[in-house]
Amino acid sequence: MIDFINFHLIPGLVLGSIYALGAIGVTLTFGILRFANFAHGEIMTLGAYLTLTMMWLTGWHPLILLPVTMVILSLIVIGMDQAFFKPFRNSPAVTVVIASFGLMLMIRSVTQFSWGAQLQAFVPGIQRPNVFFDALRISPKHILIVISAMVLMLVVHWVLAHTRIGKAMRAMSDSPELARLTGINTELVIKATWILGACMAAAAGVFLAYDSHVSTMMGFQILLPTFAAAIVGGIGRPYGAMAGGLLIGVTEELSSYAWLGDGPLLEPGYKAGVSFAIMIGVLIWRPSGLFRGRVF
Amino acid sequence: MDQLYGYSLYGLSLLTFGGIYAMLALGLNIQLGFTGLFNAGIAGFFVVGAYVSAILSTAPSERHIGGFDWPIPFSLVAAMVVSALIGWAVARICMRLRADYLAIATLGIAEILRLIFKNETDLTNGARGVSYIPKPYESLAQPWNHVMMTVVVLAIVAVLYFMLERARKSPWGRVMAAIRENEDSARAAGKNVDRLRVQAFVVGSAMMGLGGGMMAHHLKFIDPNAADPTTATFLVFVMLIVGGSGNNKGAIVGALLMWTIWSATEIFTSMLPGDLAIRSAYIRVFLIGLMLQIMLQKFPQGLFPEKRLETGSSG
Numbered sequence A: 001m002i003d004f005i006n007f008h009l010i011p012g013l014v015l016g017s018i019y020a021l022g023a024i025g026v027t028l029t030f031g032i033l034r035f036a037n038f039a040h041g042e043i044m045t046l047g048a049y050l051t052l053t054m055m056w057l058t059g060w061h062p063l064i065l066l067p068v069t070m071v072i073l074s075l076i077v078i079g080m081d082q083a084f085f086k087p088f089r090n091s092p093a094v095t096v097v098i099a100s101f102g103l104m105l106m107i108r109s110v111t112q113f114s115w116g117a118q119l120q121a122f123v124p125g126i127q128r129p130n131v132f133f134d135a136l137r138i139s140p141k142h143i144l145i146v147i148s149a150m151v152l153m154l155v156v157h158w159v160l161a162h163t164r165i166g167k168a169m170r171a172m173s174d175s176p177e178l179a180r181l182t183g184i185n186t187e188l189v190i191k192a193t194w195i196l197g198a199c200m201a202a203a204a205g206v207f208l209a210y211d212s213h214v215s216t217m218m219g220f221q222i223l224l225p226t227f228a229a230a231i232v233g234g235i236g237r238p239y240g241a242m243a244g245g246l247l248i249g250v251t252e253e254l255s256s257y258a259w260l261g262d263g264p265l266l267e268p269g270y271k272a273g274v275s276f277a278i279m280i281g282v283l284i285w286r287p288s289g290l291f292r293g294r295v296f
Numbered sequence B: 001m002d003q004l005y006g007y008s009l010y011g012l013s014l015l016t017f018g019g020i021y022a023m024l025a026l027g028l029n030i031q032l033g034f035t036g037l038f039n040a041g042i043a044g045f046f047v048v049g050a051y052v053s054a055i056l057s058t059a060p061s062e063r064h065i066g067g068f069d070w071p072i073p074f075s076l077v078a079a080m081v082v083s084a085l086i087g088w089a090v091a092r093i094c095m096r097l098r099a100d101y102l103a104i105a106t107l108g109i110a111e112i113l114r115l116i117f118k119n120e121t122d123l124t125n126g127a128r129g130v131s132y133i134p135k136p137y138e139s140l141a142q143p144w145n146h147v148m149m150t151v152v153v154l155a156i157v158a159v160l161y162f163m164l165e166r167a168r169k170s171p172w173g174r175v176m177a178a179i180r181e182n183e184d185s186a187r188a189a190g191k192n193v194d195r196l197r198v199q200a201f202v203v204g205s206a207m208m209g210l211g212g213g214m215m216a217h218h219l220k221f222i223d224p225n226a227a228d229p230t231t232a233t234f235l236v237f238v239m240l241i242v243g244g245s246g247n248n249k250g251a252i253v254g255a256l257l258m259w260t261i262w263s264a265t266e267i268f269t270s271m272l273p274g275d276l277a278i279r280s281a282y283i284r285v286f287l288i289g290l291m292l293q294i295m296l297q298k299f300p301q302g303l304f305p306e307k308r309l310e311t312g313s314s315g
Helices: A002-032 A040-058 A062-088 A093-115 A140-162 A164-174 A176-181 A186-211 A223-233 A238-254 A268-285 B002-034 B042-057 B072-094 B099-119 B142-169 B171-181 B183-188 B193-219 B229-243 B248-270 B274-298
Strands: A130-132 A136-138
Touching: A002 A040, A002 A136, A002 A140, A002 A164, A002 A186, A002 A223, A002 A238, A040 A062, A040 A093, A040 A186, A040 A223, A062 A093, A062 A140, A062 A186, A062 B274, A093 B099, A093 B229, A093 B274, A136 A140, A140 A164, A140 A186, A140 A238, A164 A176, A164 A186, A176 A186, A223 A238, A223 A268, A223 B099, A238 A268, A268 B072, A268 B099, B002 B042, B002 B142, B002 B171, B002 B193, B002 B229, B002 B248, B042 B072, B042 B099, B042 B193, B042 B229, B072 B099, B072 B193, B142 B171, B142 B193, B142 B248, B171 B183, B171 B193, B183 B193, B229 B248, B229 B274, B248 B274
Parallel strands: none
Antiparallel strands: A130 A136
């Protein structure tokens, strides 16, 4: 039982928090700009590498550098939007998705060129977990990741529920035509969407790197679960993305627990398939997702 | 003279690889160009076709399931059927939703397939791949085996081209264009939009399976990373967009042209010393990506714009 908590439930919550943060950006761009952004994974990767570089320069802790990363990444992402997405505001969704697919590979080749394709780590060596009540083993970095993720989700909630721009974002996600008619500055809302998405992507990338390592494929590897989290939660529903992320992260880790007999229920090699299976199930039975998001 | 011979062999190789990519680009053209369906998992359908045709046609082996020693034409048909079935399953689930969902689901399918081929070592020999795959006309003397392989590939491309051109001009092709341009009006005209879309997706998937099978026979070897999931998919996209989405001739020319550029720049970058060679490979992907963005923004019609069919007297 204690193994279940130590090796499956807690890693699941950590992974789930990371998916949730990534999925917030995906669901907002999908809801407001109306396309699935394939470059979102690479934006997370870029966040991790920016933090790694600043760690080399300053020697500070990655979580202290996170706000700086968020600012830099937001500026980069707004630049990307201007160069590669803005020309397609009125184009069919397929065109924008192709553009984002191309951008994904462009960002990846830049990270591979700049930082090399080999794995790197924020903190070299293995951290010893803290032991509570003689059996419960929680690594300090896991506590930090889950608490920081919770704080960030509360911030997102506050922005969406209590600020003017947040309300405008929700309005635009519900109905862009109506939002425009009521005089909402749509380009401003789009900028805010990218900034919020980029900040959460930076956090997701940094937490993922802090939990394991930095690699040029890390963002792409969690792109599918991130998309799945956004769809499971309901497109355009940030709270849905949080719930979907946690659900998928925990299910992925629990799938390799020995539920029946001694061996893992599902070979760990197939973990990545879990999120896909959940997503397909949702698309078949409830395409609007848990939180009744938009269906296009 | 020797040099000329070498260049000719290189030219044949470009035509063979380019021709196989043309099969993929034609398959994508039915999905994206004719019907507006986004397939982000081309590599997945390609790898399935490659494995099916490889395992069915090789001599029995200890390392993987089978080989079954089938003649190559039969194994290729099987490759198309299996790819088509997977395409059908994905399309059925996603077709009532918008293109983005299909894109995400196809990306997922490609990833799952790669995991299966990698993890099921009893079936596929895992990461070590399937080898000793037979190649058409390989027993012929030195240049003629290459020549015949190229001829086979180009003949298949030609047959596909004529079939697709007929399909495009047929009532079926016209309805496809109608759906892509205005789904609601096609639906209002009583067309079963979802079923037609599934058909287009399935035909495209089958052609990608065929391309994968041909690649397996050409390389005589296939492993789970044979088609790097993103670069292979991406390259086919660039080929179609550069050539002209919606135009079959454009798909073929785009494939041959982009493959030549891709392959020739590789020769150039591999001549650079050590670390620089690895790094410039990334620049190559970046530049191809930039080229795609410029084409999408400035020349969305590509080299060969789609030919609009005369609608006749629509009064």
